Amino acid sequence: MPVRVALDDMLHDRRMTLTELSERVDITLANLSILKTGKAKAIRFSTLEAICRVLDCQPGDLLSVTFEGDET
Amino acid sequence: MRDGFVDGVALLVRILRVGNYAYLVLMVGFLLATIMFAGAFETHIEHKYHGVIEAGTVLLFLRFVAMMGMAAVLPVARLFGAVSGILGSVRAGDPFQVENAARLNAIGWALLALQLLDVVLCVVLWWARRAGIEVMDWTPSLTGCLGVLLAFVLARVFVAGAAMRDELAGTV
Numbered sequence: 001m002p003v004r005v006a007l008d009d010m011l012h013d014r015r016m017t018l019t020e021l022s023e024r025v026d027i028t029l030a031n032l033s034i035l036k037t038g039k040a041k042a043i044r045f046s047t048l049e050a051i052c053r054v055l056d057c058q059p060g061d062l063l064s065v066t067f068e069g070d071e072t
Numbered sequence: 073m074r075d076g077f078v079d080g081v082a083l084l085v086r087i088l089r090v091g092n093y094a095y096l097v098l099m100v101g102f103l104l105a106t107i108m109f110a111g112a113f114e115t116h117i118e119h120k121y122h123g124v125i126e127a128g129t130v131l132l133f134l135r136f137v138a139m140m141g142m143a144a145v146l147p148v149a150r151l152f153g154a155v156s157g158i159l160g161s162v163r164a165g166d167p168f169q170v171e172n173a174a175r176l177n178a179i180g181w182a183l184l185a186l187q188l189l190d191v192v193l194c195v196v197l198w199w200a201r202r203a204g205i206e207v208m209d210w211t212p213s214l215t216g217c218l219g220v221l222l223a224f225v226l227a228r229v230f231v232a233g234a235a236m237r238d239e240l241a242g243t244v
Contacts, residue, residue, distance in 0.1 A: 027244070040242055040243070041239060041241075041242030041243060042239065042243040043243070044243060
C-alpha cells in the first residue's frame with residue numbers, strides 16, 4: 001500500500017510505547033498494531049484526531065504517500 | 073449473541089432436518105412396499121376403482137409420486153443445511169460473510185429445484201386425472217417463485233454486506 005504510517009517513528013521520537021498510546025487514545029492495542037504495521041485499510045477521522053492530539057502532531061506527520069517510481 | 077428467536081428457529085430447523093430424512097425413509101419404504109406387496113396394492117386399487125382403471129396404472133402413479141417425494145429430499149436437505157449454517161453465523165454474531173452469500177445461493181437453487189419438481193408434479197397429476205385416478209388439486213405457487221428470486225437477491229446483498237464488513241474490519 002503506498003500510504004505509509006509513521007507511527008513507529010513518532011512513538012520512538014516521543015519515547016512512548018504503543019501500549020501507552022493505546023491507553024491514552026482509548027483505542028485497542030490490536031487496532032493500533034494494525035495501523036502501525038500498515039495493515040489497516042482505512043482510518044477514522046476520530047482515530048486520527050485522537051492520535052494527533054496525544055502525539056501533538058498533524059495528520060501529515062503521521063501519514064505519507066509513496067507512489068511507485070517516487071524517490072524517497 | 074443469544075437470541076431466543078434464532079435459537080427457536082435453529083431448533084425447528086434441526087427437527088425439520090430429521091423430519092426430512094424420516095420422510096425419505098417413509099418414501100423408500102412405501103416404494104419398496106408397492107413392489108414387495110404389489111398384489112395386495114392391486115387388490116385394494118381394484119376394489120376402490122371397481123376395475124374402471126387398470127390397477128397397474130395406479131400403482132405406477134403411486135411409485136412415481138414416491139420417487140418424486142424422494143427426489144425432493146435432496147434440495148430440502150440442502151436448504152435446511154444452508155439455513156442452519158446461516159443461523160450458526162448469526163448466533164456467532166458474524167452473519168455478513170461470503171459463505172452466507174453462497175448459502176443463500178444454495179437456498180435459491182434448492183427452492184428452484186423444488187419449484188421444478190412442483191411443475192413435474194403438476195404434469196403427473198394432470199396425467200393421473202385424465203387416467204381417472206383420484207388426485208389432489210394442484211395450484212401454481214407464486215410465493216415459491218418469489219422465494220427463489222428473493223434468495224438470489226439476498227445472496228447478492230450478502231456479497232455486498234461481506235465486502236463492507238471486510239472494509240470495516242480493516243478500519244482503525
